[in-house]
Amino acid sequence: MQLLLEMLQFPFMQRALIAGAxxxxxxxxxxxxxxxxRMAFFGDGIAHASLAGIAIAILVGVSPLPVxxxxxxxxxxxxxxxxxxxxxxxxxxxxILFTASMALGVVLMSFTRGYQPELVSFLFGSILxxxxxxxxxxLAIGAVILTWLLLSFRHLTYMSLSEDQAIxxxxxxxxxxxxxxxxxxxxxxxxxxxxxxxxxxxxxxLPPAASRLLxxxxxxxxxxxxxxxxxxxxxxxxxxxxxxxxSGATIILTGTAIFLLTALAGRLxx
Amino acid sequence: MPRPSPKTNSGPSAISVVGCTVSFSGxxxxxxxxxxxxxxxxxxxxxxxGSGKTTLVKAILGLVPMDSGQVRIFDxxxxxxxxxxxxxxxxxxxxxxxxxxxxxxxxLARHRHLEREKIDEMIDxxxxxxxxxxxxxxxxxxxxxxxxxxxxxxxxxPDLLVLDEPASGIDIVGEKAFYDIIRHLNxxxxxxxxxxxxELSVVSKxxxxxxxxxxxxxxxxxxxxxxxxxxxxxxxxxxTQTFEHDLIQSLGHVHVHDSAHSHxxxxxxxxxxxxxxxxxxx
Numbered sequence: 001m002q003l004l005l006e007m008l009q010f011p012f013m014q015r016a017l018i019a020g021a022x023x024x025x026x027x028x029x030x031x032x033x034x035x036x037x038r039m040a041f042f043g044d045g046i047a048h049a050s051l052a053g054i055a056i057a058i059l060v061g062v063s064p065l066p067v068x069x070x071x072x073x074x075x076x077x078x079x080x081x082x083x084x085x086x087x088x089x090x091x092x093x094x095x096i097l098f099t100a101s102m103a104l105g106v107v108l109m110s111f112t113r114g115y116q117p118e119l120v121s122f123l124f125g126s127i128l129x130x131x132x133x134x135x136x137x138x139l140a141i142g143a144v145i146l147t148w149l150l151l152s153f154r155h156l157t158y159m160s161l162s163e164d165q166a167i168x169x170x171x172x173x174x175x176x177x178x179x180x181x182x183x184x185x186x187x188x189x190x191x192x193x194x195x196x197x198x199x200x201x202x203x204x205x206l207p208p209a210a211s212r213l214l215x216x217x218x219x220x221x222x223x224x225x226x227x228x229x230x231x232x233x234x235x236x237x238x239x240x241x242x243x244x245x246x247s248g249a250t251i252i253l254t255g256t257a258i259f260l261l262t263a264l265a266g267r268l269x270x
Numbered sequence: 271m272p273r274p275s276p277k278t279n280s281g282p283s284a285i286s287v288v289g290c291t292v293s294f295s296g297x298x299x300x301x302x303x304x305x306x307x308x309x310x311x312x313x314x315x316x317x318x319x320g321s322g323k324t325t326l327v328k329a330i331l332g333l334v335p336m337d338s339g340q341v342r343i344f345d346x347x348x349x350x351x352x353x354x355x356x357x358x359x360x361x362x363x364x365x366x367x368x369x370x371x372x373x374x375x376x377x378l379a380r381h382r383h384l385e386r387e388k389i390d391e392m393i394d395x396x397x398x399x400x401x402x403x404x405x406x407x408x409x410x411x412x413x414x415x416x417x418x419x420x421x422x423x424x425x426x427x428p429d430l431l432v433l434d435e436p437a438s439g440i441d442i443v444g445e446k447a448f449y450d451i452i453r454h455l456n457x458x459x460x461x462x463x464x465x466x467x468x469e470l471s472v473v474s475k476x477x478x479x480x481x482x483x484x485x486x487x488x489x490x491x492x493x494x495x496x497x498x499x500x501x502x503x504x505x506x507x508x509x510t511q512t513f514e515h516d517l518i519q520s521l522g523h524v525h526v527h528d529s530a531h532s533h534x535x536x537x538x539x540x541x542x543x544x545x546x547x548x549x550x551x552x
Contacts, residue, residue: 036368087295158378161364164333165422168432169379170352215369216406 016127020233022142028229031204043201045098046185049075051105076185125196125248195248206255213266284309284462290339312463314473317483323466356423360434366408373403392421433465
């Protein structure tokens with residue numbers, strides 16, 4: 001405990017905690033819509049696809065996060081557009097675009113020379129990698145997405161359960177779907193800073209999945225999902241600092257432990 | 271969105287469809303359909319499986335794009351008419367393990383100016399106990415879910431209620447109660463109703479106007495005039511036998527062509543066959 005309090009004196013740790021708390025809130029709420037719309041692959045695909053954006057930024061010599069954000073938003077828009085103009089499912093399209101984008105990233109990375117610490121931090125995540133400017137992006141974009149979620153929550157829930165009824169009730173379903181796809185892409189890439197490309201989608205899936213096992217109504221499901229997500233990130237960060245473990249992997253393992261405990265509690269409850 | 275007025279100076283038409291044509295992947299599913307449903311009436315779209323009934327309903331509601339044609343609801347374009355419409359889809363394809371209660375699901379559709387008590391009132395109106403509101407949506411039986419969908423569709427006092435095969439998944443006892451609700455809504459609340467239905471006996475008793483569809487509009491008018499053995503044959507073709515029992519059940523209410531009497535003589539046989547023919551229908 002003493003060590004944790006000492007760690008909190010460091011600015012990088014403060015930034016990691018603030019960024020972690022914001023991302024846990026954001027991804028756990030978005031994750032509810034990801035699970036109910038059966039698009040769990042979306043977060044994973046977008047995170048991997050962002051590698052091309054990171055590679056372009058490193059090659060050009062600019063900050064990777066804004067380029068990765070723009071690239072991910074473009075991929076999300078492409079998935080949305082192709083979904084409507086082809087007969088292919090969202091999973092198939094994400095599978096195609098994510099592998100193509102990742103392949104492009106790998107090819108582009110082959111043109112860079114030497115060890116790339118930025119790339120490694122994006123692949124596996126690192127609390128040390130959250131700089132002040134990254135925190136600004138996380139808080140600013142996070143606040144915009146949270147405000148939109150707050151204003152559109154009822155619409156998003158209705159259209160996720162019954163799209164046709166939502167349209168007939170007058171909800172602008174097409175517009176809200178585009179915004180949801182872009183918001184998901186941006187939030188996922190922001191999460192990459194802490195969890196890494198490979199692991200970030202777990203923060204979209206684990207908290208809502210664990211919450212579902214114990215919830216009997218939607219309000220409880222949302223609250224529990226947020227609480228579990230915060231617990232997962234903050235506890236995971238603490239453990240990773242205490243035992244000098246990789247932050248992303250430790251957060252996911254903490255989340256998995258919470259999920260297993262919840263599953264056990266769910267069985268006992270029945 | 272402010273609710274447009276259902277009554278306009280252009281006449282009493284609730285639904286006006288002109289030249290509605292819809293294609294999927296180059297294949298024409300609905301071809302040049304035109305009809306008009308009077309305000310305050312109950313209308314049914316009937317036709318064999320795959321005849322484009324659901325597509326026509328979705329085109330009317332603006333859920334699928336039309337190649338050509340025009341739809342007006344109470345003389346408003348569909349985009350402006352949404353606040354006046356309640357819709358019950360054929361299936362609610364949702365994750366049944368999703369933890370949402372009936373009350374929360376109803377709340378999603380409630381207009382902000384309506385009081386919360388209206389939800390209790392509508393649940394009562396469709397004959398469900400208050401305790402249903404606390405149940406999870408995914409735990410309801412097919413019949414209970416259909417009633418909840420109707421309660422949700424009528425929550426905001428729609429001027430037009432559109433139901434796509436509303437009795438699917440409901441047993442015969444539930445079916446009767448269900449159509450009683452439709453009749454009550456139409457008579458007591460003056461709601462115009464458009465539904466897709468396979469139940470010809472129900473259609474003949476409940477409906478004022480029938481739209482017969484087999485990609486094109488085959489016939490249009492009152493059921494007593496159209497639902498004859500000859501008429502059914504024209505609409506359903508090879509599937510006519512499937513509907514014989516329904517027709518015979520409604521003999522007392524429908525003017526039937528002479529040849530129907532020979533069918534009536536075989537009534538018992540047809541009743542025995544009913545489970546098979548019912549299964550074929552759904």
